[in-house]
Amino acid sequence: MALSGVEIFKHLPKTNCKKxxxxxxxxxxxxxxxxxxxxxxxxxxxxxxxxxxxAASEPPIRAITIGAGEKALKVGEExxxxxxxxxxxxxxxxxxLIKDTDADIEARAKSVAASxxxxxGQKLRVELVAVQNESGDxxxxxxxxxxxxxxxxxxxxxxxxxxxAALESALGGLAGKKPLIYAATAENADKMVAIAKxxxxxxVVKADGLDALSGLTEKIAAAxxxxxxxxxxxxxxxxxxxxxxxIRRAAVKKSLKPLGYPVISFAVDKDPYVELSLAAVxxxxxxxxxxxxxxxxxxxxxxxxLRQNVYTDPQVPMQVGQNVYKVGDAKAESPLMITTNFSLxxxxxxxxxxxxxxxxxxAVMETEGLSVLTSWAAGKFTAAKIAQYIQESGVEKNxxxxxxxxxxxxxxxxxxxxxxxxxxxxxxxxREANALPAFLxxxxxxx
Amino acid sequence: MAFVVxxxxxxxxxxxxxxxxxPKAVKIGGENTLPFLSFEGALPNKPVVxxxxxxxxxxxxxxxxxxxxxxxxxxxxxxARHCQDAMGxxxxxxxxxxTHPDRQNRTxxxxxxxxxxxxxxxDVPLVILGSNHAEKDAQVLKAACEAAKGRNCLIGxxxxxxxxxxxxxxxxxxxxxxxxxxxxxxxxxxxxxLITQMGFEKDRIVTxxxxxxxxxxxxxxxxxxxxxxxxCLMQNDATMSPPLINDIGMYxxxxxxxxxxxxxxPDWGPVAERAIGWETTTAMGLLMAGSDMLIMRHPKAIATxxxxxxxxx
Numbered sequence: 001m002a003l004s005g006v007e008i009f010k011h012l013p014k015t016n017c018k019k020x021x022x023x024x025x026x027x028x029x030x031x032x033x034x035x036x037x038x039x040x041x042x043x044x045x046x047x048x049x050x051x052x053x054x055a056a057s058e059p060p061i062r063a064i065t066i067g068a069g070e071k072a073l074k075v076g077e078e079x080x081x082x083x084x085x086x087x088x089x090x091x092x093x094x095x096x097l098i099k100d101t102d103a104d105i106e107a108r109a110k111s112v113a114a115s116x117x118x119x120x121g122q123k124l125r126v127e128l129v130a131v132q133n134e135s136g137d138x139x140x141x142x143x144x145x146x147x148x149x150x151x152x153x154x155x156x157x158x159x160x161x162x163x164x165a166a167l168e169s170a171l172g173g174l175a176g177k178k179p180l181i182y183a184a185t186a187e188n189a190d191k192m193v194a195i196a197k198x199x200x201x202x203x204v205v206k207a208d209g210l211d212a213l214s215g216l217t218e219k220i221a222a223a224x225x226x227x228x229x230x231x232x233x234x235x236x237x238x239x240x241x242x243x244x245x246x247i248r249r250a251a252v253k254k255s256l257k258p259l260g261y262p263v264i265s266f267a268v269d270k271d272p273y274v275e276l277s278l279a280a281v282x283x284x285x286x287x288x289x290x291x292x293x294x295x296x297x298x299x300x301x302x303x304x305x306l307r308q309n310v311y312t313d314p315q316v317p318m319q320v321g322q323n324v325y326k327v328g329d330a331k332a333e334s335p336l337m338i339t340t341n342f343s344l345x346x347x348x349x350x351x352x353x354x355x356x357x358x359x360x361x362x363a364v365m366e367t368e369g370l371s372v373l374t375s376w377a378a379g380k381f382t383a384a385k386i387a388q389y390i391q392e393s394g395v396e397k398n399x400x401x402x403x404x405x406x407x408x409x410x411x412x413x414x415x416x417x418x419x420x421x422x423x424x425x426x427x428x429x430x431r432e433a434n435a436l437p438a439f440l441x442x443x444x445x446x447x
Numbered sequence: 448m449a450f451v452v453x454x455x456x457x458x459x460x461x462x463x464x465x466x467x468x469x470p471k472a473v474k475i476g477g478e479n480t481l482p483f484l485s486f487e488g489a490l491p492n493k494p495v496v497x498x499x500x501x502x503x504x505x506x507x508x509x510x511x512x513x514x515x516x517x518x519x520x521x522x523x524x525x526x527a528r529h530c531q532d533a534m535g536x537x538x539x540x541x542x543x544x545x546t547h548p549d550r551q552n553r554t555x556x557x558x559x560x561x562x563x564x565x566x567x568x569x570d571v572p573l574v575i576l577g578s579n580h581a582e583k584d585a586q587v588l589k590a591a592c593e594a595a596k597g598r599n600c601l602i603g604x605x606x607x608x609x610x611x612x613x614x615x616x617x618x619x620x621x622x623x624x625x626x627x628x629x630x631x632x633x634x635x636x637x638x639x640x641l642i643t644q645m646g647f648e649k650d651r652i653v654t655x656x657x658x659x660x661x662x663x664x665x666x667x668x669x670x671x672x673x674x675x676x677x678x679c680l681m682q683n684d685a686t687m688s689p690p691l692i693n694d695i696g697m698y699x700x701x702x703x704x705x706x707x708x709x710x711x712x713p714d715w716g717p718v719a720e721r722a723i724g725w726e727t728t729t730a731m732g733l734l735m736a737g738s739d740m741l742i743m744r745h746p747k748a749i750a751t752x753x754x755x756x757x758x759x760x
Contacts, residue, residue: 082670082673082677083669083670083673084670084673117714210450210452211450213450214450215450236758237755237758237759238483238485238758238760241484241735242483242485242486245484246452246453246486249453249455250450253453254453258450259450271751272720272724273723273727273747273748273751274751274754274755276724276727277727277728277731277751280727280732280735281731281735283732284669284731285735296716297715297716298715298716298717298720298721298724299716301704301715301716301721302661302704302724302725302727302728303728305661305662305704305728306661308662309662309665309666309669309732310666310669310732312666314666314670344664347662347663351702351703434701435549438549
């Protein structure tokens with residue numbers, strides 16, 4: 001919850017000296033409340049005022065970074081419960097669980113390194129590895145961690161152990177790598193915090209019930225350590241929905257600082273479809289790190305797609321680049337079609353053209369990510385603009401004909417387009433993409 | 448600072464809608480809070496999964512899906528019985544796809560016969576779906592409503608272009624209807640108003656926000672649903688209070704991820720698991736957004752989702 005101007009005013013010098021550039025302290029306070037000015041502008045602000053405002057301007061959920069360098073994962077900083085209010089800020093990370101007793105640690109780590117795919121122009125991957133000290137043996141644990149860092153050098157590391165010797169052994173090889181340590185409980189918090197502090201690591205805090213959990217994080221924060229991640233203990237879907245919702249509500253609606261930390265979710269089940277479903281629950285319902293026991297490619301494809309979808313900015317539609325795309329083994333005589341660069345439009349149209357098995361050229365025009373009908377209504381997909389694009393794109397070099405197929409929903413543009421593209425024939429295609437296979441097959445049969 | 452469970456109380460409640468007759472009738476909706484938050488509210492009914500069958504053999508379905516029904520899908524009656532008896536389906540959704548003008552273009556009378564035959568063979572509730580050709584559906588669903596009189600079916604879908612005929616017959620024959628509009632909260636509200644202005648009771652409607660597959664627009668469906676449910680609960684808006692239905696099979700089973708063989712895309716893994724995972728994840732996402740009913744296709748996806756619903760509700 002943001003501070004009001006009046007609340008901020010109480011902490012200002014109230015001298016109306018104007019050094020900040022505003023006529024009165026109250027006016028300055030209003031600007032601070034609106035985040036249109038910084039407290040730095042006031043040379044007379046007290047230390048108390050700085051501390052107060054600093055705390056109030058922190059995001060409701062602390063930012064936590066795991067890993068270092070370009071591929072580090074940042075989570076937290078969320079501010080809302082519903083993506084339609086405001087976009088979710090930091091997509092959750094996925095972690096593969098590896099036990100130090102696993103026979104195939106190297107292969108499993110390699111699969112994390114090889115997990116990257118591209119979808120709608122974004123690179124998506126499994127970002128983390130959680131190494132569990134199942135053996136109880138510090139040497140075996142450190143060895144496992146070493147195998148993981150060698151075979152998945154870009155993966156952030158979660159260390160699952162509460163044994164001091166094992167942790168220190170493993171941490172030896174992780175200097176500067178900002179791992180996440182799992183986990184501190186009421187019994188061992190002091191020890192675990194000391195280890196995390198010394199290693200520059202963040203720390204999962206685990207307790208039974210949110211009352212106990214907030215009490216514990218409060219204690220740890222009071223001792224000066226704040227890089228915490230929460231495990232409220234949910235392992236079944238119902239508990240996940242309830243607990244993660246309560247935590248998010250407490251943090252963003254009640255400004256309850258003790259629960260203002262990212263959540264780690266263990267979506268682990270022998271049944272891969274159940275594991276996938278548990279991951280889906282976490283992705284939708286506020287988890288920041290989701291640990292799974294298996295990252296088969298068919299499974300991570302769905303997980304990554306859902307994460308991408310949930311975390312998309314609802315105000316900014318996803319777009320693909322303006323280009324003339326070759327579909328299949330398109331040749332000079334292949335049909336030429338045009339559509340808009342809304343990524344959903346592109347994917348659906350592309351998919352249907354591929355389904356038709358008719359090679360074709362797909363000219364995708366920049367319309368600020370709007371669909372065919374929306375961009376037409378907004379004056380971005382007009383005869384003039386389409387003509388200009390066709391002429392400037394150089395697409396004439398790809399094709400031996402001069403026929404352009406336009407989406408059925410903008411049939412009304414065909415006359416004007418023929419005027420603006422002299423020598424070109426405009427053919428109206430189907431309105432719905434799923435009619436494209438029939439349309440293109442008929443066309444190539446007639447040709 | 449002692450932790451107080453942040454409970455919310457809402458002034459609104461989702462309408463409860465019953466479909467079917469007899470001991471196997473099901474109820475959906477009735478909840479007075481956001482999805483699955485039983486710590487703060489009542490969830491009288493679990494979301495229901497209806498198993499889709501079609502009135503012609505589904506030659507256009509991907510291999511993975513056809514395989515699951517290969518011994519039963521040649522005849523809608525046998526197929527519906529298989530869903531009820533072998534799969535333990537809570538409800539069957541019969542899609543009269545053959546009536547589409549671009550398909551077999553079967554008549555309303557032929558569709559009505561199929562409906563009667565299927566109803567004679569099952570006792571779980573029946574959802575009756577047109578082919579999504581608005582004009583033809585008006586006639587087809589009119590005939591279907593009459594053939595199904597007395598069985599309290601869920602008839603879909605009534606859209607802005609064709610709702611008058613469908614609503615009138617559904618009213619006369621005592622059925623519930625699915626009202627669908629294009630991924631827009633205001634259009635959904637408007638359609639419900641138009642329908643209730645005809646005298647159709649507001650708590651006999653089920654809202655289809657228009658679904659989309661994972662990776663192909665699910666976030667639009669997801670947020671429209673959350674906004675509709677928010678308006679119901681927080682503003683007690685009766686026009687937003689029908690339960691929500693998601694007809695996902697028809698969207699999921701035409702995307703590349705459920706069709707392309709692994710040989711085409713080795714990075715995507717085996718197609719059968721991938722496709723089932725795609726339908727499962729689509730369903731799970733929409734359950735999180737407030738789905739009260741899902742129309743699904745693959746038996747394995749249905750089984751997993753039903754297990755998850757049992758855990759959640």
